[in-house]
Amino acid sequence: MSNIKAHFQPSRAPGIPQPPENVKKIKKRIAIMSGKGGVGKTTVSVNIASELAKRGYSVGILDTDITGPNVPKALGLMKVPIYATDEGIIPAEGPLKMKVMSLGLMLREGDPVIWRGPLKAKAIEEFVRNVQWGDLDYLIVDLPPGTGDEPLSVMQLIPLHGVVLVTTPQEISLMDVRRALHMVQKLEYKPLGIVENMSYFTCPGGEKVGIFGRGGGRKLAQEEGVPLLGEIPIDPKVVEFTDKGIPIVIADPDNPVSRAFKEVVDKIEEILSQAEES
Numbered sequence: 001m002s003n004i005k006a007h008f009q010p011s012r013a014p015g016i017p018q019p020p021e022n023v024k025k026i027k028k029r030i031a032i033m034s035g036k037g038g039v040g041k042t043t044v045s046v047n048i049a050s051e052l053a054k055r056g057y058s059v060g061i062l063d064t065d066i067t068g069p070n071v072p073k074a075l076g077l078m079k080v081p082i083y084a085t086d087e088g089i090i091p092a093e094g095p096l097k098m099k100v101m102s103l104g105l106m107l108r109e110g111d112p113v114i115w116r117g118p119l120k121a122k123a124i125e126e127f128v129r130n131v132q133w134g135d136l137d138y139l140i141v142d143l144p145p146g147t148g149d150e151p152l153s154v155m156q157l158i159p160l161h162g163v164v165l166v167t168t169p170q171e172i173s174l175m176d177v178r179r180a181l182h183m184v185q186k187l188e189y190k191p192l193g194i195v196e197n198m199s200y201f202t203c204p205g206g207e208k209v210g211i212f213g214r215g216g217g218r219k220l221a222q223e224e225g226v227p228l229l230g231e232i233p234i235d236p237k238v239v240e241f242t243d244k245g246i247p248i249v250i251a252d253p254d255n256p257v258s259r260a261f262k263e264v265v266d267k268i269e270e271i272l273s274q275a276e277e278s
């Protein structure tokens with residue numbers, strides 16, 4: 001675990017300014033990433049954030065998916081106004097007092113965002129520099145799919161304490177997530193570990209069916225020498241609660257999905273506290 005600490009203040013590309021104090025003073029900053037779309041990054045982001053908030057931490061969520069900003073919907077913040085003051089933008093308040101910033105909060109439903117890379121980077125920089133997060137214990141950064149402009153901007157602008165990689169067990173997802181993992185390592189960040197989402201479906205008779213295959217996340221974690229943070233089952237309740245805007249760890253804490261998220265957060269806390277001690 002000692003090499004995690006070595007990555008607490010990663011080297012910054014030349015010309016990239018230091019982050020402002022308001023970001024530096026957030027105690028732990030974690031990005032949720034995947035090379036692949038639709039594997040559950042946003043679901044993992046809002047549930048990790050909510051589980052941390054349930055444990056009494058002050059938590060912020062930054063949605064850096066500029067063209068598909070789903071965090072407000074997943075947190076029931078569809079018609080919430082955003083205020084700007086002389087000091088900066090005030091984030092919206094989500095469940096459990098989580099502070100939320102997303103371009104989705106500034107758009108009307110159905111408005112498309114047709115922006116090229118530099119403009120997306122500018123929007124992310126604006127969020128990083130001008131949002132008044134206050135004293136946060138954790139900032140969870142939800143990334144869009146891939147290894148393109150937004151993940152690069154985030155990793156260059158926000159010194160991260162770790163990156164969580166999300167995959168499904170399917171070979172095609174693992175391939176893209178391996179790429180994302182290598183990007184993280186190239187940028188000299190430490191991956192916190194892999195979350196395998198949509199691991200299996202439990203039939204009414206109790207049989208566990210691997211709809212997208214079985215064990216892919218564990219295999220990838222072993223091959224790459226990174227921790228497997230958890231295996232999250234498939235449950236239609238995830239879809240139901242997401243559409244209602246309540247993360248499942250809040251809406252149904254005893255659901256096996258919620259229990260799996262609790263284990264993921266236990267592991268994240270353990271890894272980060274070991275890194276601090278070393």
Ligand SMILES: Nc1ncnc2c1ncn2[C@@H]1O[C@H](COP(=O)(O)OP(=O)(O)OP(=O)(O)O)[C@@H](O)[C@H]1O
Pocket residue numbers: 034036037038039040041042043044065068070143144145197198232233234235236237238239242257
């Ligand atoms: N464990 C799960 N069980 C059932 N449905 C799930 C689970 N995880 C995610 N989903 C559903 O799968 C879909 C994709 O999830 P999500 O939006 O979190 O993925 P994403 O990786 O953020 O997608 P994008 O790449 O578009 O940002 C959503 O409809 C979500 O509700």
Ligand SMILES: [Mg+2]
Pocket residue numbers: 041042043065070143144
């Ligand atoms: Mg998403």
